[in-house]
Amino acid sequence: MNNRHAIVTGASSGIGRAIAARFLAEGLHVNLIGRDRARLEEVARGAEGRAEVSVLDLEDDDALTRFAAEIREVDVLVHAAGSATLGPVASAPIAHFDQMMRLNARVPYLLTQLLIPALKAKKGQVVLINSGAGKSARAHWSQYAMSKFALVALADSLREELKADGVRVISVFPGRTASPMQAAIHREEGKTYDPARFIQPEDLGTLVFDAIAMPRTANVHEIVVRHPE
Numbered sequence: 001m002n003n004r005h006a007i008v009t010g011a012s013s014g015i016g017r018a019i020a021a022r023f024l025a026e027g028l029h030v031n032l033i034g035r036d037r038a039r040l041e042e043v044a045r046g047a048e049g050r051a052e053v054s055v056l057d058l059e060d061d062d063a064l065t066r067f068a069a070e071i072r073e074v075d076v077l078v079h080a081a082g083s084a085t086l087g088p089v090a091s092a093p094i095a096h097f098d099q100m101m102r103l104n105a106r107v108p109y110l111l112t113q114l115l116i117p118a119l120k121a122k123k124g125q126v127v128l129i130n131s132g133a134g135k136s137a138r139a140h141w142s143q144y145a146m147s148k149f150a151l152v153a154l155a156d157s158l159r160e161e162l163k164a165d166g167v168r169v170i171s172v173f174p175g176r177t178a179s180p181m182q183a184a185i186h187r188e189e190g191k192t193y194d195p196a197r198f199i200q201p202e203d204l205g206t207l208v209f210d211a212i213a214m215p216r217t218a219n220v221h222e223i224v225v226r227h228p229e
Contacts (some may be wrong), residue, residue, distance in 0.1 A: 001027050002027040002028075003029070004027075004028050004075040004160070005028070005029045005031070005073060005074050006028045006030045006031070006074070006075060006076040006077070007022050007031045007033070007071070007077050008019075008020040008023065008030060008080060009034070009058060009078065009080055009083065009108075010034060010079075010080035011030075011032035011033055011034050011040060011043055011080070012032070012034035012035070012036045012039035012040050013034075013180050014179030014201055015080050015174065015177060015179060015201050015205075016034070016080030016081060016129070017039075017109075017201065018201035018202045018204060018205035019078055019127075019204065019205045019209075020043050020044060020051075021043055021202075022205035022208070022209045023076070023205075023209065024043070024050060027050070028050070028075075028076070029051075029052075030047070030050065030051050030052070031051075031052045032051055032053050033054045033056050033081070034055065034056070034081070035056070036055075037053060037055045037109060040054075040055065041053055051155070054067060057105045058081055058103065059102055059103060059107065064110055064111055064114065065114060068111065068114035068115050068118075069114075072118055072121065073118050073121045073122045073124075074119055074121075074122060074124050074126065075122045076124060076125050077111070077112065077119060077126045078113070079108040079112075079123065079126075079127065079128045079129060079131070079136050079151075081100065081103060082100075082103060082131075082181070083181070084100070084181055084184070085099075085143065085144065086140045086144070087190070088140055088142075089142050090098045092142070097146070099118045100144055101143075101147045101150065103147075104144070104150075105147045105148075105151055105154065107148035108151060109154055112126060112154070115163070119162070120162070123165065123166030123168055125167065125169070125170065125212050126155075126167065126169045126170070127208055127212065128151050128153075128155050128169070129172050129204075130148050130151050131145075131173070132147045132173055132176075132212075132226070134148030134149055134171075134173055134176045135224070137149075138143050155171040159221065166216075168219055168220075169221070170208075170212070170220050170221065170222070170223065171223070172204065172206065172208060172222075172223045172225070173222065173223065173224045173225065174204055174225045175198075175199060175226040175227045176198045177198055177199040177204065177227070178196070178198045178200055179201060182198060197227065198225045198227045203225075204220070204225065207223055207225065208223075211223060
């Protein structure tokens with residue numbers, strides 16, 4: 001993995017941070033994308049010049065376009081940024097739906113689209129961090145689940161479109177994971193949050209790294225992970 005270039009969105013916290021940290025530990029050059037410079041610099045610390053911090057509003061199309069224009073080649077593109085808000089269909093604000101569809105589905109679509117030439121140049125890999133909600137939707141989860149079902153469509157279509165170019169596409173479906181997002185969801189649900197009960201982000205970092213390190217004789221299409229309870 002030495003000298004390979006990865007881009008990780010949502011790299012300042014949670015799953016994205018854990019994946020970025022694992023990649024750096026394994027010798028990759030990683031472009032860390034997020035909104036919080038201080039937290040991104042914490043991830044980059046000790047990486048000996050292999051980490052580049054990019055403070056970026058992913059929902060700004062012009063900013064995304066400018067960022068992608070500077071990238072000529074990329075080995076691994078990880079979409080880990082996302083948001084989740086709960087609510088029943090009868091009353092959940094449509095503004096929440098619009099925001100989740102934009103960040104969870106539209107942003108990965110656009111950034112991937114912009115970076116397809118760079119991915120083709122290195123026969124790269126795209127990793128989409130989905131959710132258990134991308135497999136089935138429960139009460140109060142409709143908006144979030146719809147955004148994650150859309151991410152499945154992106155992964156499946158992209159895999160078919162780019163397989164002749166040697167680009168691999170991996171969807172990861174984690175269950176509840178110890179993260180700031182999970183803490184916020186528990187507050188919405190009125191439940192006590194105990195991070196020790198859930199999947200640890202570092203475990204997902206290990207799984208994602210192992211998947212991208214697979215030889216070209218095998219393709220990993222999906223990784224489904226559930227917390228113990």
